[in-house]
Amino acid sequence: MKLLSPAVLLRGEPQADRVVPPTGFTARLTLFAAAAMTFLAVFALALSLATGRLASNWSEELARSSTLRISAPAEQIAAQTEAALQVLATTGGVARARALSREEQQALLEPWFGPDLPVDSLPIPQLIEIIEDAQGYDPDGLRLRLAAEVPGAVLDDHGRWRRPLVKAAGRIRSLGLLSLLLIGAVMGAMITLAANSALAANAQVIAVLRLVGARDDFIARAFVRRFTFRAFWGAVLGMGLGLAALLALPEAQAEGGFLTGLGLRGWHWVWPFVLPPVAAMVSFLATGGAARRMLRRLA
Amino acid sequence: MLFPPCAAIASAAPILQKDKAVAGAYVIELDNLAYSYGGGELLSDISLRLTPGSFHFLTGPSGSGKTTFLKLCYGALVPTAGHALLFGKDVRQMDRDEIAEIRRRVGVVHQDCQFLDHLTVAENIALPLMVSGRDVAAEEVNLKELVAWCGLTHRADALPPELSGGERQRAALARAVIMSPDIILADEPTGNVDWEMSERLLSLLVELNRMGKTVMIATHDLGLIRAAKTRVQARVLRIAKRRLQLAGADL
Numbered sequence A: 001m002k003l004l005s006p007a008v009l010l011r012g013e014p015q016a017d018r019v020v021p022p023t024g025f026t027a028r029l030t031l032f033a034a035a036a037m038t039f040l041a042v043f044a045l046a047l048s049l050a051t052g053r054l055a056s057n058w059s060e061e062l063a064r065s066s067t068l069r070i071s072a073p074a075e076q077i078a079a080q081t082e083a084a085l086q087v088l089a090t091t092g093g094v095a096r097a098r099a100l101s102r103e104e105q106q107a108l109l110e111p112w113f114g115p116d117l118p119v120d121s122l123p124i125p126q127l128i129e130i131i132e133d134a135q136g137y138d139p140d141g142l143r144l145r146l147a148a149e150v151p152g153a154v155l156d157d158h159g160r161w162r163r164p165l166v167k168a169a170g171r172i173r174s175l176g177l178l179s180l181l182l183i184g185a186v187m188g189a190m191i192t193l194a195a196n197s198a199l200a201a202n203a204q205v206i207a208v209l210r211l212v213g214a215r216d217d218f219i220a221r222a223f224v225r226r227f228t229f230r231a232f233w234g235a236v237l238g239m240g241l242g243l244a245a246l247l248a249l250p251e252a253q254a255e256g257g258f259l260t261g262l263g264l265r266g267w268h269w270v271w272p273f274v275l276p277p278v279a280a281m282v283s284f285l286a287t288g289g290a291a292r293r294m295l296r297r298l299a
Numbered sequence B: 001m002l003f004p005p006c007a008a009i010a011s012a013a014p015i016l017q018k019d020k021a022v023a024g025a026y027v028i029e030l031d032n033l034a035y036s037y038g039g040g041e042l043l044s045d046i047s048l049r050l051t052p053g054s055f056h057f058l059t060g061p062s063g064s065g066k067t068t069f070l071k072l073c074y075g076a077l078v079p080t081a082g083h084a085l086l087f088g089k090d091v092r093q094m095d096r097d098e099i100a101e102i103r104r105r106v107g108v109v110h111q112d113c114q115f116l117d118h119l120t121v122a123e124n125i126a127l128p129l130m131v132s133g134r135d136v137a138a139e140e141v142n143l144k145e146l147v148a149w150c151g152l153t154h155r156a157d158a159l160p161p162e163l164s165g166g167e168r169q170r171a172a173l174a175r176a177v178i179m180s181p182d183i184i185l186a187d188e189p190t191g192n193v194d195w196e197m198s199e200r201l202l203s204l205l206v207e208l209n210r211m212g213k214t215v216m217i218a219t220h221d222l223g224l225i226r227a228a229k230t231r232v233q234a235r236v237l238r239i240a241k242r243r244l245q246l247a248g249a250d251l
């Protein structure tokens, strides 16, 4: 079967397509299925892309930083901090290490305890921010050295809680992709049903076409073109609605830190526009198969 | 003027001469053919060879199998025994595409003229052109002439269900000849039309036959057969007791 050119897809092929009578019900079913499925696909896509972004943010940004916490009696804190910085300065894989100032620590605690917390009067541990270089350091080796020289130091390399989150994000992303596949399959199935019903309803038309010398190919094409055309425009409609809904989502706040909105960013906006051609392709294959099967059966 | 000045038909003349050049070739060859719809045999032991340019009538009582016989002649049915060769090829060995090609070379006027009810009469007549991928717009003039000759000009934009029985049969004949086929099979083409129209339909078929096309008409209408015999060398086949016989000079 000849492949459909995009031009034929968009304007149909009036002369040959008219041999199949317009069928309101299957037309609406196809249009609806394609629109609804594409609408859902936009969100599955946005979800996959957003979690992908999330996972890479977490693994990229957080992998490069970790925290050293020094809990010691107030009079030893300054000395232990100094010692810890010494150790870090001589540890391979550590690019920078910096003790957080009081103000910074207060800012970190503020969301939990409010601005009026008297940080000065509380025995708050000193935090040291460690930035890794590209190689990264060996957390176990560092822990051993710290245990010997800075008894009050606890290394939190973030990996402990970051890894499950990155893994979860990865899972959500695969679920999103799986959803996309399922959505495509359901759309294909619905359009196949619609095409089967149209073919069955038009058995008489097919008989007449055969009597005047139509090949299977000609008959199949008339149906396939019609369904592909409808699926394409249905998908365009669904995509439009999906994008509108995404745009209407409240913007995720920049201060949300690593939390990120469901919306699309940058060139990711291109992806939804891939959906209508994909829907047309799914419909083309589904109806092509249905038509060939049905025409064999009606022989 | 009785015959349509139909260029589509005239243009086929050289092709037909080529057909004739293949001397001894039969357009339809039935060899010990039998057919049964599942019960007893409806047609048995039928052998027939149609040469290009021959003119036949097919008669027989209602239910004797005339329509069935014609269907065997255009590949709509496959014989249950024996062989049917169309243009030298056994129907049993043809796939659906080859059958489709055969339909373009055999124009059929069906007893129950079936049309696409959502297309106009003119579009229905042009349907064979359309399904064979010909440019319908390019044949517009021929189409108009053919429609006019069949007396359907004022009904050209009507839908088939709005036609009278006779108009349907005229439209069916126009559709059968638009491709300028080598063989024309007509099943009761004058069943619903008055004598004047029968005459005109017959004239068209006779004229097509003069151009070398093979014609077979199934009919009960003895008047039609008599009228034809004055103009063309027509043979009369008769289905009786499941067999095909050549009717004598009694008609």
Ligand SMILES: Nc1ncnc2c1ncn2[C@@H]1O[C@H](COP(=O)(O)OP(=O)(O)OP(=O)(O)O)[C@@H](O)[C@H]1O
Pocket: B037, B042, B060, B061, B062, B063, B064, B065, B066, B067, B068, B069, B111
């Ligand atoms: N599809 C079918 N299945 C079973 N029996 C059939 C089928 N078509 C026709 N018959 C039977 O075969 C017999 C011959 O039918 P056919 O239509 O060939 O007769 P006919 O000679 O054309 O009759 P008429 O002059 O009334 O048109 C009839 O008894 C008919 O009932």
Ligand SMILES: [Mg+2]
Pocket: B066, B067, B068, B111, B187
């Ligand atoms: Mg009959």
